[in-house]
Amino acid sequence: MCSTCGCGSGELGVEEGTHAHAHRHADGTVHAHDPEGGLVHVHAHGQAHDANSLEHEAGPAHAHAPGLSPARMLRIEQDILAKNDSYAAGNRSSLSERGIFALNLVSSPGAGKTALLVKTIRSLGDRSLICVIEGDQQTSHDAERIRATDVRAVQINTGRGCHLDAHMVGHAIAQLDPPHHGILMIENVGNLVCPAAFDLGEAHKVVVLSVTEGEDKPLKYPDMFRRASLMLLNKIDLLPHLEFDLERCIAYARRTNPGLAIICVSAQTGEGIPEWLAWLEQAADSARAARNETAAPQHCGPAESGLLPERSLAE
Amino acid sequence: MHEMALAEEVLQIVQDAARREGFRRVRALWLEIGQLSSVEPEAMRFCFEAVARDSIAAGARLEIVAAAGAAWCDECSESVALAALGDACPRCGGYRLRVTGGTLMRVRQLEAE
Numbered sequence: 329m330c331s332t333c334g335c336g337s338g339e340l341g342v343e344e345g346t347h348a349h350a351h352r353h354a355d356g357t358v359h360a361h362d363p364e365g366g367l368v369h370v371h372a373h374g375q376a377h378d379a380n381s382l383e384h385e386a387g388p389a390h391a392h393a394p395g396l397s398p399a400r401m402l403r404i405e406q407d408i409l410a411k412n413d414s415y416a417a418g419n420r421s422s423l424s425e426r427g428i429f430a431l432n433l434v435s436s437p438g439a440g441k442t443a444l445l446v447k448t449i450r451s452l453g454d455r456s457l458i459c460v461i462e463g464d465q466q467t468s469h470d471a472e473r474i475r476a477t478d479v480r481a482v483q484i485n486t487g488r489g490c491h492l493d494a495h496m497v498g499h500a501i502a503q504l505d506p507p508h509h510g511i512l513m514i515e516n517v518g519n520l521v522c523p524a525a526f527d528l529g530e531a532h533k534v535v536v537l538s539v540t541e542g543e544d545k546p547l548k549y550p551d552m553f554r555r556a557s558l559m560l561l562n563k564i565d566l567l568p569h570l571e572f573d574l575e576r577c578i579a580y581a582r583r584t585n586p587g588l589a590i591i592c593v594s595a596q597t598g599e600g601i602p603e604w605l606a607w608l609e610q611a612a613d614s615a616r617a618a619r620n621e622t623a624a625p626q627h628c629g630p631a632e633s634g635l636l637p638e639r640s641l642a643e
Numbered sequence: 644m645h646e647m648a649l650a651e652e653v654l655q656i657v658q659d660a661a662r663r664e665g666f667r668r669v670r671a672l673w674l675e676i677g678q679l680s681s682v683e684p685e686a687m688r689f690c691f692e693a694v695a696r697d698s699i700a701a702g703a704r705l706e707i708v709a710a711a712g713a714a715w716c717d718e719c720s721e722s723v724a725l726a727a728l729g730d731a732c733p734r735c736g737g738y739r740l741r742v743t744g745g746t747l748m749r750v751r752q753l754e755a756e
Contacts, residue, residue, distance in 0.1 A: 398756070399670055399754050400666070400754070400755055401752055401753070403752045404657075404660055404751060405749065405751060407749050408649055408656070408749060489648070524681065546729075547729045551679075551680075551681040554742065580729075582738065583729055586741075
């Protein structure tokens with residue numbers, strides 16, 4: 329197999345080192361690699377390209393002999409989410425410098441993130457240290473619900489976007505200007521798929537699953553549960569009325585993420601809220617301690633953190 | 644929708660490279676998509692074709708290469724192959740797995756003119 333572009337076996341294997349060679353593809357295309365690592369493609373006109381790709385333009389790059397069309401191979405080697413990740417790193421370090429502990433709350437629509445946030449805020453002794461970023465495709469309903477608790481909130485409308493990204497959140501943080509040593513709650517767009525991939529610069533992802541959903545959600549959307557540090561199993565007060573296998577749900581969640589902390593809560597009755605607040609306090613303390621130990625910005629993914637003790641169920 | 648957002652990121656990377664390297668057209672693009680990255684290659688193909696329309700990458704051939712999933716099994720104290728998140732360890736049947744590979748999504752290289 330060609331180690332520069334991987335052609336030959338249909339697999340890409342880009343490796344270090346340079347080589348010079350030429351070879352012919354099944355479709356008749358001939359590759360010629362040069363030792364500088366560049367790649368010259370030599371195609372016979374009329375094959376291997378459709379009409380569109382034969383639209384040649386005049387220019388120095390196309391000063392080619394009849395029958396030949398020069399092209400070059402460029403190594404990119406860039407993570408698809410590199411741009412988002414660099415914004416996220418910026419958010420993380422600016423939050424860290426100010427001692428702000430940020431959580432990214434994710435769930436499917438209707439799991440009760442906003443109700444849980446409202447309940448959390450009302451249960452906190454000092455509300456002045458908390459502020460909220462709300463993400464939805466449209467409306468500022470959720471931010472208004474938060475503001476009704478006398479806590480500052482900024483609403484991001486993503487329009488057709490299905491998730492928050494680190495760039496939007498960076499702007500929201502600038503606008504919100506959270507207090508030093510405070511807590512920033514970022515409520516993501518209700519969606520268990522896309523928000524998993526987009527790091528916002530948070531200390532932890534907290535996934536909210538309600539017992540009115542299927543207990544197999546952790547298996548259906550494993551990426552999200554794998555990336556979370558804590559699962560809040562919400563609407564637990566409704567359990568007697570539902571056929572929801574709690575133990576199975578927990579087992580499924582731990583299958584995707586053995587280190588996942590799990591707390592059963594009810595935004596309605598307040599059950600489990602003290603345990604959730606205790607987790608919050610401990611996680612914020614751990615993040616602060618870690619920050620004091622090292623000046624480097626912390627990223628506490630569930631796999632590498634080892635920071636949080638596994639918490640038992642509220643009951 | 645997930646793939647649509649990612650396809651837009653891919654196009655952005657291609658356009659940045661075009662500005663940097665001074666090319667005006669992309670003939671082919673190689674992506675590496677990890678087996679555990681929750682991205683469907685066919686959906687990515689469909690979405691990229693849609694977002695690349697009217698861009699320098701319009702009609703570009705998309706080569707998607709899968710990178711195998713891998714995990715560390717705490718029970719076996721060994722690195723094992725993992726085909727999907729939520730799967731059991733192929734050695735011991737347990738779930739004490741920490742994903743170590745196959746989650747990346749990268750633009751590897753492109754053919755420009």
